[in-house]
Amino acid sequence: MATNTFKIWRGDAEGGALQDYSTEVxxxxxxxxxxxxxxxxxxxxxxxxxxxxxxxxxxxxxxVNGMPRLMCMTRLNSLPxxxxxxxxxxxxxxxxxxxxxDVSWNYKVKKTIRPFKPRAPDAxxxxxxxxxxxxxxxxxxxxxxxxxxCQDVCxxxxxxxxxxxxxxxxxxxxxxxxxxxxxxxETRSKELWEEGGIGYCNITKCCTNVCPENITITDNxxxxxxxxxxxxxxDPVSRAFRVLSGRKxxxx
Amino acid sequence: MPEFPTHEYDVLxxxxxxxxxxxxxxxxxxxxxxxxxxxxxxGKAHTVMAEGGAAAALANVDERDGWxxxxxxxxxxxxxxSNWKMAEIHAKEAPDRxxxxxxxxxxxxxxxxxxxxxxxxxxxAYPRLAHVGDRTGLExxxxxxxxxVHQGIDFQMECTVTRLLLAGGRVVGAFAxxxxxxxxxxxxxxxxxxxxxxxGKAFRITSNSWExxxxxxxxxxxxxxxxxxxxxxxxxxxxMVWPPxxxxxxxxxxxxxxxxxxxxxxxxxxxxxxxxxxYKSQTADTEEEGWRYCTGDPxxxxxxxxxxxxxxxxxxxxxxxxxxxxxxxxxxLDIAWLREKIPNHAxxxxxxxxxxxxxxxQLADLDITEEPMEVGPTTHYAMGGVRVDAETQxxxxxxxxxxxxxxxxxxxxNRLGGNSLSDLLVFGMRAGEHAARFARENGLEGLDxxxxxxxxxxxxxxxxxxxxxxxxxxxxxxxxxxxxxxRVGIIRDGSKLESALEGIAQLxxxxxxxxxxxxxxxxxxxxxxxxxxxxxxxxEAIARAALERxxxxxxxxxxxxxxxxxxxxxxxxxxxxxxxxxxxxxxVPIPPITEDLAQIIEEMG
Ligand SMILES: Cc1cc2nc3c(=O)[nH]c(=O)nc-3n(C[C@H](O)[C@H](O)[C@H](O)COP(=O)(O)OP(=O)(O)OC[C@H]3O[C@@H](n4cnc5c(N)ncnc54)[C@H](O)[C@@H]3O)c2cc1C
Ligand code: SF4
Ligand code: SF4
Ligand code: FES
Numbered sequence: 001m002a003t004n005t006f007k008i009w010r011g012d013a014e015g016g017a018l019q020d021y022s023t024e025v026x027x028x029x030x031x032x033x034x035x036x037x038x039x040x041x042x043x044x045x046x047x048x049x050x051x052x053x054x055x056x057x058x059x060x061x062x063x064v065n066g067m068p069r070l071m072c073m074t075r076l077n078s079l080p081x082x083x084x085x086x087x088x089x090x091x092x093x094x095x096x097x098x099x100x101x102d103v104s105w106n107y108k109v110k111k112t113i114r115p116f117k118p119r120a121p122d123a124x125x126x127x128x129x130x131x132x133x134x135x136x137x138x139x140x141x142x143x144x145x146x147x148x149x150c151q152d153v154c155x156x157x158x159x160x161x162x163x164x165x166x167x168x169x170x171x172x173x174x175x176x177x178x179x180x181x182x183x184x185x186e187t188r189s190k191e192l193w194e195e196g197g198i199g200y201c202n203i204t205k206c207c208t209n210v211c212p213e214n215i216t217i218t219d220n221x222x223x224x225x226x227x228x229x230x231x232x233x234x235d236p237v238s239r240a241f242r243v244l245s246g247r248k249x250x251x252x
Numbered sequence: 253m254p255e256f257p258t259h260e261y262d263v264l265x266x267x268x269x270x271x272x273x274x275x276x277x278x279x280x281x282x283x284x285x286x287x288x289x290x291x292x293x294x295g296k297a298h299t300v301m302a303e304g305g306a307a308a309a310l311a312n313v314d315e316r317d318g319w320x321x322x323x324x325x326x327x328x329x330x331x332x333x334s335n336w337k338m339a340e341i342h343a344k345e346a347p348d349r350x351x352x353x354x355x356x357x358x359x360x361x362x363x364x365x366x367x368x369x370x371x372x373x374x375x376x377a378y379p380r381l382a383h384v385g386d387r388t389g390l391e392x393x394x395x396x397x398x399x400x401v402h403q404g405i406d407f408q409m410e411c412t413v414t415r416l417l418l419a420g421g422r423v424v425g426a427f428a429x430x431x432x433x434x435x436x437x438x439x440x441x442x443x444x445x446x447x448x449x450x451x452g453k454a455f456r457i458t459s460n461s462w463e464x465x466x467x468x469x470x471x472x473x474x475x476x477x478x479x480x481x482x483x484x485x486x487x488x489x490x491x492m493v494w495p496p497x498x499x500x501x502x503x504x505x506x507x508x509x510x511x512x513x514x515x516x517x518x519x520x521x522x523x524x525x526x527x528x529x530x531y532k533s534q535t536a537d538t539e540e541e542g543w544r545y546c547t548g549d550p551x552x553x554x555x556x557x558x559x560x561x562x563x564x565x566x567x568x569x570x571x572x573x574x575x576x577x578x579x580x581x582x583x584x585l586d587i588a589w590l591r592e593k594i595p596n597h598a599x600x601x602x603x604x605x606x607x608x609x610x611x612x613x614q615l616a617d618l619d620i621t622e623e624p625m626e627v628g629p630t631t632h633y634a635m636g637g638v639r640v641d642a643e644t645q646x647x648x649x650x651x652x653x654x655x656x657x658x659x660x661x662x663x664x665x666n667r668l669g670g671n672s673l674s675d676l677l678v679f680g681m682r683a684g685e686h687a688a689r690f691a692r693e694n695g696l697e698g699l700d701x702x703x704x705x706x707x708x709x710x711x712x713x714x715x716x717x718x719x720x721x722x723x724x725x726x727x728x729x730x731x732x733x734x735x736x737x738x739r740v741g742i743i744r745d746g747s748k749l750e751s752a753l754e755g756i757a758q759l760x761x762x763x764x765x766x767x768x769x770x771x772x773x774x775x776x777x778x779x780x781x782x783x784x785x786x787x788x789x790x791x792e793a794i795a796r797a798a799l800e801r802x803x804x805x806x807x808x809x810x811x812x813x814x815x816x817x818x819x820x821x822x823x824x825x826x827x828x829x830x831x832x833x834x835x836x837x838x839x840v841p842i843p844p845i846t847e848d849l850a851q852i853i854e855e856m857g
Contacts, residue, residue, distance in 0.1 A: 012773065028495020028616070040726040044777030045770030049293070051461040054501050054611055056390065057296045073614050096432045097774040104409075107294065107401075115402050116357035127351055129366030135359050139384070142359060142391065146295055181357065 004076070005084035006034055008046070012097045018086060025076055031087060032060055032071035035099070047098040055212060058147030062099050063088045068149040068210045090152040103148055109167050113175055114191065118183040134182040141177035141221060143213045144170065150207035150217060156200045166197035169207035169217045176221035179228065189225075189232040198226060256704070258438040261287040261406065262691035263684070264426060266413050266468065267447035269297035270389075270676030271656025271683070273396035274349075275445050278684030280403040284691050287406045287439060289428060291463050294409050295397050298449050298461060298657075299676065302389025303504035303607065305371055305381030306677070307670035308346035312367045314378040314550055319343040321377050323849070324856035326671060328530070329375045329560055330635075330664025331806040332821055333481065336845045337642035338662045342671070342678050349677035350382050358395035360384050372509045372546065374558040375668040377534070377856075379548065386506050386607050392673060411437065413467065414782055415707040416444065416475040419700040422650035423475060427707035431779070434772025436708055440699055442691035445645075445653040445683045446472055446638065451485075451790045453729075453783075455631035456737040459491055459502040465783040466790030468658035472638045473789060477647040479827040480660040482636035482790070483797035484807040486667055487742050489564035491630025493582040498615045500630040503585065503608060505669045507625075508557045510604050511546040512587040513539075514568070515624065516576035522583075523556035526567040531559055543593065562666045562807045565629040569742055572628070582628030588621055597621065629742055633672065634790075635663040635807065636797070639826060645683035651690055655683035665806025714768040714781040722767025725781035732759050732784075732791055740795050745811040749799040756792050763788060792835055797825045800837050 004025045007018040021038045032050055039046040051057040053072045060071040065079060065086055079085055093101035122129045150169040156162050167175075175192055178184050192198045201222055208217045215221070262284035265272045272288060280286045290297060309322040322343035327334055350368065354360070360382050361369040370379040384391045401407070410431035417425045417438070425440040448468030452460025473479050490503040508514075516522050527535045535556050536542040542555025557564065568583045578584050587605070590597040598621035602609050605620070612618045612625060637660035638647050645653045656676045663671065714725070739752035763785065768778035803817040804810050823839040830836040845853075 026496065029497050030615070033497045039776060040724075044724065044726065044768065044780075045775040047774035047776065051292055051296045051298075051463065052301045053461065053498070054301070055614065056301050056387070056607065057292075057461075059292065059296050075614070100432070100774055102432075103293070107407075107409075110398075111401050115398065118355055118357075126355075127367065128354060130359075130362055131366060132362040132369075135362055135384075138359065142384075142394070143387065145300075145390065178357075181359070183354075184357075 002081070004081055006038065007084050007086040008035070008038070008098070009088040010046070010098050011095065013095055016095070018088070020084070025081070029076045030072055031064055031069070031074045031076065031085065034076065034085070035071060035087065047096070047100045049100055056145060058145030061090055061147045061149050061152065063090060063152070068152045070147060070149070070212050073212060090148065092152040092154070092158040093148070105163055106146070106148055106151065106170065109171055110174065112195065113167070113171060113178070114186050114188050116178055116181065116184055117186045119185050128183055130182045138177050138180045138182070140215055141173050141180070143215060144173050145213060146170065147212060149210045149212065153206045153210045155204065155206070156197070162197060162200060166200045169222065171196065172198065172201070172225055173215060173217055173221045176225055179225065187232060189229045192225060193229045193233050198222070198229060256436045256438045256708070258440055259287055259406070259408070260440045260696070261285045262441065263287075263443050263445065263687045264289070264439050264441035265445045265447060266426060267297070267449060267656070268294055268407070269299040269447060269449050269656060270392055270396065270673060271680035272445070272447035273393065273400050274677050274680030275447060275655055275684035275687065276405050277396065277400050277403055278681045279688040280405050282685065282688035284688045287408065287441070289408045289411045289413060289426070289439065291412045291431070292410065294407055295393055297393065298463065299389045299393045299673070301502070302392070302673055303386040303502065304373060304506040304509070305383030305388045305670050306346075306350055306392065306673035307373065307376060307380045307668065308350045308382055308674050309343060309380060310347045310350065310368055310370060310382065312363050313370045313548070317378040317380060320852045321856060322346070322380065324853050325376050326662070326668060327664075327853055329666050329668040331666060331816070332664065333806070333824060333842065334664030335642055335661035336849055338679070340849060341642060342662055342675060345678045346674040349674065349681065353392065353395050353677070356395045356399040358391050360391070371506065372554065372558065373669045374505055374508070374564070375560045376670065381670040383506070385603070386504050386605050388673065412779065412782070413471060414711050416471050416652070417699060417703050417707070418475055419703070420697045422697060423652040424697045424699055427704060427711070429711060432774050434775065434778070436711065438699065438704055440696065442694055442696050443651045443653065443687040445655060445687050446658055447654070447656045447680065447683070448658045450634045450657045451787070452631045454732065454736050454787050454791045454794070455741070456733040457491065457500040458631040459488060459500055460631070465787050466634070467783070467786045468654065469634070469637055469793070470786035470789040472647060472649070472652060472654060473793070473827070473829055475652060476649045476829065477652060477654070478639040479793050480636060480639035480824055481664065481797070482793040482827060483801050483825060484635035484665050485631060485794060486561055486633035486635060486807050487565045487629040488632035489561055489568055489629055490585055490627040492616065493578070493626050493628040494580040494616060501611070501615070502630065502632065503625060503627050504605070507585060507587050507605060507608060509546065510587065510601075511543060511590055511593070512557070512585050513555070513589065514557050514564070515584045515586055516571045517578060518576055522571055522576070523559065523564065523567060526563070527556050527559065528563060535559065560666055561669065562809075565742055566809060568628060578626040580626055582626045584624040585627045586624035588623055633657065633667055635665065635667055636660050636794070643682070644686035645679055646686060646690070651694065653683045653687045655679045665808065711782060714766055714778050723762050723765045725766040725768065725777055725784055728759055728762050728766055728784055729780060729787065732756070732787060735759075736791055736794070740791070740798060743809050743811055744798050746799060749795050752795045753792065753799070756788060756795060760788050793827050796835060796837055797827060800825055
């Protein structure tokens with residue numbers, strides 16, 4: 001069997017560096033398998049998060065050869081095996097140790113988004129009636145496994161560190177799921193604009209490109225939300241403005 | 253004594269899967285203070301992986317369904333070892349627990365008239381599983397989590413309990429470390445709910461994640477609680493078998509519910525030749541009838557692929573042993589054959605089973621709409637767990653409650669698919685309710701300083717002594733998994749079980765010398781060393797109970813006692829920690845069932 005070199009970032013909040021490990025590569029292996037093998041054989045204190053090993057829990061996010069990926073769903077045979085594979089933690093979040101980052105910010109942000117509020121039940125027994133088509137519309141957003149890879153890649157967070165003013169693509173997806181939920185009665189447009197910083201998004205689509213659940217974050221969540229913001233927050237002045245200039249929501 | 257940061261709550265919940273979250277929401281709703289601890293991040297617990305659905309007799313798809321049928325199905329599935337009171341409560345309350353999830357934002361697939369859609373699953377007489385595609389667990393945990401974070405619950409993520417703390421004859425809290433810094437913490441509470449999930453990691457091939465190390469089982473046992481039905485470990489018939497790195501990962505039963513069929517290397521649907529007496533009258537005679545069942549024909553009987561899991565798993569094993577297995581030692585599971593029945597079969601499959609499609613495409617380079625999958629048994633679920641009161645979920649230790657997979661009683665000798673997610677909701681809620689009540693009725697008992705100090709000392713043991721000469725904790729875990737897989741697996745016999753017990757005893761000695769080089773920060777080697785204690789306890793409990801029960805029933809198959817024995821049908825096995833620390837086993841008679849429930853079983857066959 002072939003062996004290959006893996007350059008794994010080892011370090012903590014103070015700093016760190018890539019360290020070389022070489023390990024055997026067998027058929028069907030994914031990046032997470034290589035990390036586990038190295039952990040069991042050479043580096044028992046190597047820190048890595050994982051749970052399901054099947055792309056369902058969103059725990060094992062990292063940057064593989066510089067690309068934000070789920071380690072458990074990245075087959076080694078999809079990477080160039082004639083050169084070392086680099087594995088680094090997500091860079092948009094503070095490092096904790098090795099491949100583990102502090103993602104607690106995401107949990108705080110989620111709590112700030114106005115929760116689900118259903119309309120009164122449709123039937124006397126307290127239940128609702130919904131069309132499959134209406135359910136299907138939000139299913140895409142509800143597939144999100146909270147891996148935060150989209151947060152990692154978004155330049156507003158990664159490069160401009162707007163963590164205080166911008167909730168990031170994951171939470172636009174979350175807000176869209178609530179806004180388009182067939183039963184929800186809340187509106188969140190004003191907050192998305194004023195506190196969520198949706199105006200900072202300049203539709204680069206980087207988030208959509210890395211989403212392991214193939215959620216069309218930009219086109220299906222962010223753009224419709226921006227339209228809502230324009231209609232509900234700036235109406236009627238901005239609507240007239242939009243008609244005149246053909247422009248949509250713009251960064252504050 | 254060193255001072256550790258201490259958190260104080262009325263109710264402490266260990267575990268943030270479906271059971272823990274549902275308990276937390278309920279307890280918080282009762283107006284008490286609630287803390288939830290979990291080993292991983294919030295929303296990553298096992299429950300997130302559940303695919304097929306949650307069983308509840310909503311009768312949205314087939315009006316003939318109702319709690320009585322669900323009750324009878326559960327009892328039959330459990331081979332009549334289930335706690336009938338729990339089976340009754342579960343069947344009656346599951347529909348409300350599912351409906352209320354919708355009020356918290358969960359979305360399920362719909363029927364034509366806009367109600368919750370239900371699908372067929374093994375052992376359920378009618379379409380009964382509320383689901384959304386094949387990611388029901390994600391929907392459930394997200395709904396509970398997103399609702400729960402607004403209920404004033406204090407969540408402590410990536411924090412692992414190593415011991416329950418006792419004082420004054422009851423539980424008073426828990427000792428834990430946080431993963432990132434390795435600091436110790438003390439949780440002080442009036443009532444504690446363990447909702448820690450399963451123990452699949454005791455075996456080599458499993459659908460469970462690293463979290464499934466039987467912590468709650470072992471923590472409660474050490475604290476004086478009883479373990480029940482530990483011999484019954486569910487081996488799910490369809491785990492992935494190839495490539496090696498994904499061996500064990502689950503292939504949902506939903507594939508078979510949607511019409512997927514099992515074939516051997518000769519192309520035969522071997523399940524037709526493997527229908528047990530108990531199920532003959534409910535099983536399709538022909539392939540054609542089986543397919544009609546999958547399309548929702550109320551007059552058709554289910555195909556034999558949807559027999560109970562223990563049975564399908566053994567049948568696959570038999571094909572492999574008799575030389576008719578697939579290339580990598582499994583059977584073929586074919587859903588691509590729907591091309592003969594449905595015009596746009598590929599789209600249909602992708603819509604009904606999106607994550608299965610994804611999983612095989614990405615992990616095995618296989619398109620399930622074109623080719624059959626290779627599948628084989630994988631360790632999946634623990635029917636056994638903490639023995640609790642059916643109504644309140646309290647164990648014999650005052651103030652200590654258990655719910656979800658780590659509790660026992662509902663599933664008896666074999667769990668039906670879909671009955672776990674509903675179990676989490678029904679009994680999670682009850683545990684939360686009664687823990688809150690216990691907390692209101694009982695004051696806060698002081699902590700025992702010596703117990704806290706003892707817990708801290710034990711947790712530091714892997715850092716003591718010679719770091720280079722100590723045993724690698726991963727290696728001990730692998731060795732244990734091999735023992736359990738090879739000697740306490742699907743087919744058991746007395747001498748293999750005895751040798752397993754000897755092996756476990758030797759590993760216990762080695763585990764004492766397990767060492768963890770490195771610092772206390774996010775040190776997986778250290779965590780693995782600490783988990784070993786729990787794993788060894790549950791492994792021993794499984795092997796002891798399996799050896800004691802000299803019959804084959806449900807998930808327990810004994811080569812040396814191949815038949816079901818009516819005498820054994822009258823007792824459950826209960827394990828406790830004896831005076832001198834050894835594990836003791838007792839046969840406890842099943843209390844006589846009430847007349848009305850007996851009649852239901854009679855009528856439903
Ligand atoms: C792949 C897969 C698919 C499944 N599909 C279905 C299905 O379709 N239908 C169905 O009914 N069932 C299904 N099951 C079974 C079902 O999902 C589980 O039995 C159920 O989710 C267990 O829930 P729980 O709340 O008891 O525990 P879990 O969801 O396992 O949660 C346990 C929690 O306890 C925490 N914990 C554990 N130990 C400690 C400790 N020492 N300290 C602190 N916290 C701790 C963990 O971090 C976690 O938060 C499936 C299981 C798997 C693995
Ligand atoms: S599209 Fe918007 S949210 Fe997505 S990465 Fe680009 S700027 Fe960020
Ligand atoms: S939207 Fe996609 S990339 Fe972002 S957190 Fe969810 S699953 Fe991950
Ligand atoms: S381990 Fe769950 S997504 Fe990778």
